[in-house]
Amino acid sequence: MRFFAPGFLWLMSLALIPVIIHLLSRLRLKRQEFPSLLLLQAVSRERFSWVRLKEILLLVIRTLILLLIPLGLSRPYLSLGNSRLSKIQQALVLLDDSYSLGYGQRWQKAIAVARQITQGSIKPLLILASEPESVFLGQSVVNSLLDTLQPSSLATPLTRVLIRAESIVRAQNLPIFLITDLQKNSLPDSDYFLRIPNLNVIFVGSTNFDNAGISRVYRHNSVIRAEVNNYSEKTVARTVRLVLEGHSAEQTISIPPHSYTVVDFALPLNQPGIYTGKVELSFDSLFADNVRYFVFEVLPRITVPIFASTEPSGRYLEMALSADSQFVKTVIMNTNRLRSIDLRSYRLVIIGDVGALSPTDFDRLGFYLNSNGAAIFCLSDVKTGAVLARHLKFDSLVQTAGFVSPNDVDTAHPIFEIFQRSHLSTVRVFKYVRIAGGKPLLRLSDGHPLIVEIPEENLIVWTFSPQPEYSDIVFKAVFAPLLHRTVTYLARIQERSEYTVGDSVVITLPTARPVILSTPAGERTVSPVVDQQRAVVKITDTRIPGIYQLSNGEKRAIAINPLPAEGNLVPISVHWLRANGIRVQTDLADAGTEVTLPLFYWAGLLLAVEMIILGAEFYRKMPVRR
Amino acid sequence: MAILKQELTPAVIARLKGIDLKARLVVEGFLSGLHRSPYKGFSVEFAEYRQYMPGDELKRVDWRVFGRTDRFFVREYEEETNLRAYLVVDASGSMRYANGGYTKLDYARWLGASLAYLLNRQKDSTGLVIFSDRIERYIPPRATSYHLRVIWRELERVKPGGETDVSTSLHELAERIKRRGLVIVISDLWDDADRVINALRHFRARKHELLVFHLFHPDERLLDFRSPLIFRDLETRQEVAVDPRLIQRQYQVGFDRRCERFRRSCAEGRIDYQLLNVTVPFDQALLVYLEHRRRLG
Numbered sequence: 001m002r003f004f005a006p007g008f009l010w011l012m013s014l015a016l017i018p019v020i021i022h023l024l025s026r027l028r029l030k031r032q033e034f035p036s037l038l039l040l041q042a043v044s045r046e047r048f049s050w051v052r053l054k055e056i057l058l059l060v061i062r063t064l065i066l067l068l069i070p071l072g073l074s075r076p077y078l079s080l081g082n083s084r085l086s087k088i089q090q091a092l093v094l095l096d097d098s099y100s101l102g103y104g105q106r107w108q109k110a111i112a113v114a115r116q117i118t119q120g121s122i123k124p125l126l127i128l129a130s131e132p133e134s135v136f137l138g139q140s141v142v143n144s145l146l147d148t149l150q151p152s153s154l155a156t157p158l159t160r161v162l163i164r165a166e167s168i169v170r171a172q173n174l175p176i177f178l179i180t181d182l183q184k185n186s187l188p189d190s191d192y193f194l195r196i197p198n199l200n201v202i203f204v205g206s207t208n209f210d211n212a213g214i215s216r217v218y219r220h221n222s223v224i225r226a227e228v229n230n231y232s233e234k235t236v237a238r239t240v241r242l243v244l245e246g247h248s249a250e251q252t253i254s255i256p257p258h259s260y261t262v263v264d265f266a267l268p269l270n271q272p273g274i275y276t277g278k279v280e281l282s283f284d285s286l287f288a289d290n291v292r293y294f295v296f297e298v299l300p301r302i303t304v305p306i307f308a309s310t311e312p313s314g315r316y317l318e319m320a321l322s323a324d325s326q327f328v329k330t331v332i333m334n335t336n337r338l339r340s341i342d343l344r345s346y347r348l349v350i351i352g353d354v355g356a357l358s359p360t361d362f363d364r365l366g367f368y369l370n371s372n373g374a375a376i377f378c379l380s381d382v383k384t385g386a387v388l389a390r391h392l393k394f395d396s397l398v399q400t401a402g403f404v405s406p407n408d409v410d411t412a413h414p415i416f417e418i419f420q421r422s423h424l425s426t427v428r429v430f431k432y433v434r435i436a437g438g439k440p441l442l443r444l445s446d447g448h449p450l451i452v453e454i455p456e457e458n459l460i461v462w463t464f465s466p467q468p469e470y471s472d473i474v475f476k477a478v479f480a481p482l483l484h485r486t487v488t489y490l491a492r493i494q495e496r497s498e499y500t501v502g503d504s505v506v507i508t509l510p511t512a513r514p515v516i517l518s519t520p521a522g523e524r525t526v527s528p529v530v531d532q533q534r535a536v537v538k539i540t541d542t543r544i545p546g547i548y549q550l551s552n553g554e555k556r557a558i559a560i561n562p563l564p565a566e567g568n569l570v571p572i573s574v575h576w577l578r579a580n581g582i583r584v585q586t587d588l589a590d591a592g593t594e595v596t597l598p599l600f601y602w603a604g605l606l607l608a609v610e611m612i613i614l615g616a617e618f619y620r621k622m623p624v625r626r
Numbered sequence: 627m628a629i630l631k632q633e634l635t636p637a638v639i640a641r642l643k644g645i646d647l648k649a650r651l652v653v654e655g656f657l658s659g660l661h662r663s664p665y666k667g668f669s670v671e672f673a674e675y676r677q678y679m680p681g682d683e684l685k686r687v688d689w690r691v692f693g694r695t696d697r698f699f700v701r702e703y704e705e706e707t708n709l710r711a712y713l714v715v716d717a718s719g720s721m722r723y724a725n726g727g728y729t730k731l732d733y734a735r736w737l738g739a740s741l742a743y744l745l746n747r748q749k750d751s752t753g754l755v756i757f758s759d760r761i762e763r764y765i766p767p768r769a770t771s772y773h774l775r776v777i778w779r780e781l782e783r784v785k786p787g788g789e790t791d792v793s794t795s796l797h798e799l800a801e802r803i804k805r806r807g808l809v810i811v812i813s814d815l816w817d818d819a820d821r822v823i824n825a826l827r828h829f830r831a832r833k834h835e836l837l838v839f840h841l842f843h844p845d846e847r848l849l850d851f852r853s854p855l856i857f858r859d860l861e862t863r864q865e866v867a868v869d870p871r872l873i874q875r876q877y878q879v880g881f882d883r884r885c886e887r888f889r890r891s892c893a894e895g896r897i898d899y900q901l902l903n904v905t906v907p908f909d910q911a912l913l914v915y916l917e918h919r920r921r922l923g
Contacts, residue, residue, distance in 0.1 A: 025854075029867055032855040035720035035730070035846055036816035037866055039884065040857055043876045044868050617872070 003074045005147060011070030018062035022055075054613060061610045065603050072599035077112050092125045092168060093117050094161050095149075096180035099288035100566050101204070102151040103181075103211060108596075109204040110179045111146055117177055118142045125174070129156045129186075132164040153288055153501045153545050155566030157186050166196050174198065181205030182571040194580050201584045205571050212236050212255055213289030213567030217279050219296055223264040226279040226292070230255035231568040238284060242267065244277035272300040274555045276547045289567035293547050293559035295497040302491055304328050308352030309335045313378065316466045316474040317352055320483045328487060335361070343368040348375065348490050353465050355380035372508070374458035374490035376483075379433040380465040392454060392461060395434035403428035406450050408443035413453070415460075415485045416441060423478050429471045432463040460486050498559045505539040505558055507550060520546030635907050636733055652740040652908050653747070675699040709750040709808055710767045713738045713777070714799065715784065716813030718758040719861035722786040725845050726905075733904040734812045734841060735781040737911055741810060742781075744912065746774040751807075754780055757795035758788035767807065789861040793821035800828040808835045810915070815840050816861075819884060823891040836897040837918050839911055840888060841904050849877045 003009065034040065093114050101107045118124035118139070126136040126145065130152045136142050158180065165176050175198040180186075182203055210232040217226045224244070230236050234257055241250040242265040255261045269275050274297050281290040304321065308314030314332040321330050333341075335356045343349060343364065351357065351365070354377045369375060382394045406424045409416050429444060438461060440449035452461045464470040466479075473479050499505050509515065512535040514527045521544055528535040539548060542560045550556040574584050678687060678698035691699045715738050721731035738754070745752040746769065753767030754777045763780060765773075792813055803809070809829050815822050815838075829836045844850075854869040870877075885901050892899035900914045 026867075029854055029856050031865070032851065032857050033723065033860050034857040035723040035814060035843070035860055037857060037859040037862070037864055038816060038818075039877065039880050040849075040868065040873075041866055043873050043880050044866060 003076050005073065005075045008070050008073035011073065012067055014070065015063045015066040017066065018059055022059050054617065058610060058613060061606045061613075065606050065610075068599050068603040068606070072596050072603065075596045076599075077108065077595065090121050090123065090174055091117055092127070092165055092174045092176050094127050094129065094158075094165050094176060094178045094180075096129045096156075096158060096161075096178070096186070097149065097152050097154075098129060098156050098183070098186055098566055099151050099153050099562055100155075100181055100183050100186070100286065100569055102288055103205075103209060103286040103569060106181055106204045107151050110202075111149065113177075113179050113202050113204065115143075115146055118146075125168070127161055127164060128152075129158055129161045129180075130154045132161040135164075135168070151288070153543060153562045155186065155501075155563035162196060169198060175200060177202060179204060181569065182574070182577075183566070183568070184570050184572050185565045185568055187572055194582070199582055201577060201582055203571070203574060203584055203586045205569065207571060209285075209569045210234060210236050211286045211289075211567055211569050212238050212281060212284050213286065213564055214240075214279050214281055214292040215260065215289075215564035215567075217292045217294045219269075220264070223266050224277075224279075224294075224296075226263045226265070227260050228253065228255060228263060228281065229260040229564065229567065230257060231570065233257045239282040241280045241282065242277065243280065245275055269296060269298045272298050274298075274557055276549070276557050276559070278547075286567060286569070288545070288562050289564055291545065292561050292564075293545060295547065295557045295559045297497065299327070299491055301327060301329060302347050303331060304348050304350060304487060305331045305333050305341075305346055306350045306352055307333050307335045307338055309356035310353060310467075312467045313352035313380070313465050316479075317350055317378075317483065320466075320474075320480045321487065323480050324484050324487070328484075338364060343373060344371055346373070348487060349373070350376045350378070350487075352378050353380035354378060355382045355465075369457040369459060372458070375460075376486055376490065377459065377461045378465045379435070379461065379463050380467075380470075382433055392438055392452070392459075393436045395436060397431060397433050398448070399431055400429065400446075403430050404444045404446050405429065406442050407445045408440075410441045413441050415482070415489050418481070418485070419478065427471060427473045427476055427478065429464060429473075431470045435461065435463055458490055460490060497557065498561065499542060501543060501545055501560055501562045503542055503560070505542060505548070505560075507537045507539070507556060507558070509535045509537060509550070509552060509556075511535055511552075513552065515550050515552035518547075518549040518551070520544045520548075526550075636728060636736070636905060650743060652736065653743045653912070675701060709745075709748075710753070710805055711741075711745050711750050711808040711810060712753045712755055712767060712799075712803060713741060714755045714757065714796070714809055714811045714813075715781070716758070716792065716811075716815075717756050717762060717784050717786050718788055718792075718816070719786055720814055720816045721841075722860050723843055723846070725843060729786065730814055730841050730843060730904050731784070731786045734839075735784060737812055737839065737902075737908055739778050739781050740908055740912065741915055742774055742777045744915070746771065752777060755799055756780065756784050757792075757799070758786075759791040759795070760788075761795055761798055761802075764802070792817040793825040796822075796825035797828055800825070800832050800834070803832070803834065806833045806835075808837065808918075810837045810839070812839045812841065814842060814846075815888065819887055823888070823895075826892065826897055827895045830895050830897060835918070836892075836895075837915060838888075838892060838897060838899045839914075840885065840899065840901045842885075842901065843904050847878065847881050849874050849881075 095110060095114055101110055114126065118126065121139075123138060124142045126142045128134070128136075128149075136145050158178070162178075165178075168174070169176055176196065177200045179202045182201065182205055212228055212230045212232070215227045215229045217224065219225070224242060226240060226242070228238065228240060235254055237252065237254045239250055239252045240263045241248060244265075244267055247267065249265050249267065251263055251265075253261050253263055263279075274295060276293070276295050278291055278293045284290050306314045306317050308317075318330045318332055321328050335351070335353070338357070338361045349365075349368070357365070365375065379394070381397050405427055406429075407421065409419060409421055409424055411417055411419060411421075424442065429450065432444070432448070432450060434448055435452060438449070438452035438454045440452050441460075442449065442451040444450050448463070450463055452463070453459070454461065464473075466474050468474060473482075509528050512528045512530055514525050515537065517524055517526045517537070517539065519539075519541075521541075526537055526539075528537045530536075537550065539558075542548065545560050545562055548558050548560055574586060577584050675688065675691065676699065678700050682700050686700045688699050688701045691697070715734050717731060717734075721734060722729050724730070724732075742752045742754070749769050751767035751769045752774070754763065754765040755761060756763040763784070765777060765780060792815060796811070799809075811826070826836060826838065849870050851870040854867065856865050856867045858865050889899050889901070891897075898914065898918050900911065902911055
């Protein structure tokens with residue numbers, strides 16, 4: 001038996017405490033004179049065996065509990081010690097520490113195997129998949145690393161660590177031992193394996209697992225929606241719990257195999273502000289994908305100016321947004337006023353007919369968009385060749401022969417996620433402006449874009465003006481929700497609020513004053529740097545999932561979550577690897593098994609037995625009066 | 627006197643000096659409370675006249691009445707008996723138990739002294755036997771007031787000690803007392819129950835009347851101790867470590883069963899048996915005695 005954390009072994013001496021107490025209590029018994037022991041002895045003889053047995057039983061139980069807990073804390077693992085792995089003289093060990101290794105006993109197995117290989121080596125080399133740049137060299141360094149190492153929250157592909165390993169072994173001609181769960185998602189192109197010389201794969205995963213994970217949390221109308229994936233081949237039951245600013249709610253769901261279930265929590269967020277919370281999954285073996293943090297911003301009512309040179313273009317927009325008066329207040333202004341007002345006081349502007357803008361107006365709008373502004377441009381008869389904000393080039397106004405309709409919609413985009421193609425295919429477009437650049441969100445049947453996003457500028461461009469002579473969309477049911485979702489999308493995308501573990505996050509701040517950054521690891525003060533005349537904070541240490549919050553007068557928060565795809569534990573075929581000449585070891589019976597968990601189970605069981613005995617004794621000792 | 631009687635608990639008696647005072651107070655207090663009692667005449671009191679019958683002793687003829695009425699009448703006194711009573715007091719080590727101001731032996735000596743006083747008032751002959759594992763002291767019965775003081779003095783002197791061998795001592799005593807009489811045993815009866823019962827029956831076989839006062843302290847019955855203890859036998863000095871809370875129920879059942887066995891066996895052998903808590907006043911014991919005495923006639 002070996003130990004991962006032998007530092008706890010000294011605590012086993014605590015097991016002497018119950019023995020000492022037992023002996024002391026015997027010595028400290030008071031003497032009481034009694035007329036005759038005749039009856040007392042007869043009665044206590046009847047009860048003697050049980051009392052004595054109980055005393056001994058309690059002593060043994062207490063001693064065992066105090067032995068088992070430190071033993072469990074010292075994380076023992078059983079090893080036969082004569083395996084092929086322990087006889088390796090020199091090797092490079094690559095340890096996959098992605099979070100999928102946290103499933104079941106995989107991590108314990110991986111650590112046990114890594115120990116066996118490195119213990120036989122004179123100068124062991126170890127590289128972690130999450131940090132391929134660092135090579136851990138030497139027995140003591142590797143041992144202390146293995147003592148404390150835990151699976152990361154990263155979903156690291158193995159490509160980088162394999163490239164690094166290849167460069168090392170090419171010079172030294174060492175065998176490589178890759179300890180991994182061979183997860184399909186984390187492996188590079190399978191052919192890449194075949195090119196690496198001396199590769200030995202030690203498979204610590206299995207094809208049999210039952211993992212579910214939360215893949216997404218988002219707001220949908222008045223509910224918070226969580227998508228829970230079941231990656232396994234059987235139906236699983238889980239409890240999903242939402243924790244939001246001190247409130248919580250939970251639901252129990254059943255998810256069919258290889259499928260996902262949507263869970264809605266009706267917790268309307270009425271007050272403007274930033275809300276942070278998490279959705280948790282209970283009774284699941286892989287912890288990392290059981291929690292998903294989120295940050296939702298409920299915006300205050302915003303004023304959206306609509307600039308229009310003609311009355312109809314502005315009127316249809318205003319009518320469509322009036323249904324949303326709780327969120328949006330519209331003000332119709334003549335395009336001429338663009339020169340006289342400060343656009344920066346508005347979060348979002350709508351230009352009803354871009355054809356009426358002068359070059360100066362374009363300059364002002366470009367500056368506004370660079371200053372975190374957002375806009376919807378509705379193109380009317382624009383001047384051919386005009387360039388907007390470096391990204392968009394207007395071509396020409398197209399008069400269609402009859403009409404064309406949209407037939408290609410990007411339903412993955414937040415604006416269009418509620419729409420289906422059939423909702424939009426009935427729209428008829430008579431006139432539109434051809435443009436080049438941007439990311440098309442909706443295309444016409446002739447292949448030209450009808451709605452385009454310029455993400456760098458927070459700009460959505462409609463290649464038509466909302467007037468009947470351009471399109472009948474203003475009479476269609478989709479018009480109001482389309483405009484509403486476009487407005488809310490632009491108003492909200494000021495700051496991205498969700499990132500993946502390991503991402504570098506850049507947050508723009510209004511001033512360059514130092515701010516307090518709260519992370520799951522603790523609090524610290526950070527000083528923003530000025531980049532392109534903007535004060536930004538760059539957060540790079542995002543290895544721990546959770547809510548990261550900046551406090552500088554106003555609250556700014558982001559959620560860091562692991563990549564959900566890592567939760568899918570399906571491995572690549574071991575047979576395929578073997579068929580292609582890769583040595584794969586799957587039988588780890590001799591690699592050792594950590595027995596921590598069974599020890600704690602036993603300690604718990606003994607504690608329960610002690611509670612039962614003490615309960616029975618308490619009942620017996622209840623005073624009897626006659 | 628009634629107030630005095632109410633206050634005469636064993637704890638109060640324990641504070642008085644002199645066994646004679648204690649006995650007198652107990653008995654006088656007790657008797658004063660017996661209003662319209664059926665026990666009148668337990669003193670040397672005139673009861674009634676009856677006509678002379680052939681065989682009556684001439685000395686009992688009231689000559690004054692003959693002088694007035696010319697007829698022979700005989701005076702009768704109810705208290706006149708030929709009773710020979712033996713107070714048998716257990717002075718073994720177990721009687722030393724006290725969880726308060728006085729021991730079980732103290733209670734036994736005060737009860738014995740009171741009974742001796744009561745017997746003496748009736749002009750009954752009273753003897754005293756003190757025993758532990760053997761008969762320690764034997765004073766034959768007499769009815770004089772000097773003899774009463776001798777008994778009191780002996781009772782005051784007696785000291786606890788030695789192991790109890792109730793049965794052997796009682797067997798020995800039963801053989802020793804030749805003339806029939808009333809035997810009053812005051813003991814905690816801590817011995818093998820079968821042997822004790824056999825010894826008591828031995829007295830009955832010898833035609834003695836028997837009255838048994840079985841003394842116990844509440845601790846002996848309830849075993850009401852709140853922590854594990856090492857119990858030491860007052861007689862044998864043997865020790866046993868016990869958690870009383872664990873065996874309390876069984877012990878109480880065992881004690882009651884033992885007492886019930888004594889009671890039933892005594893009833894079968896026409897022996898008067900009285901279980902006496904040593905913390906209660908003596909009235910109960912005296913009433914039992916008087917009831918027994920009344921039956922004897």
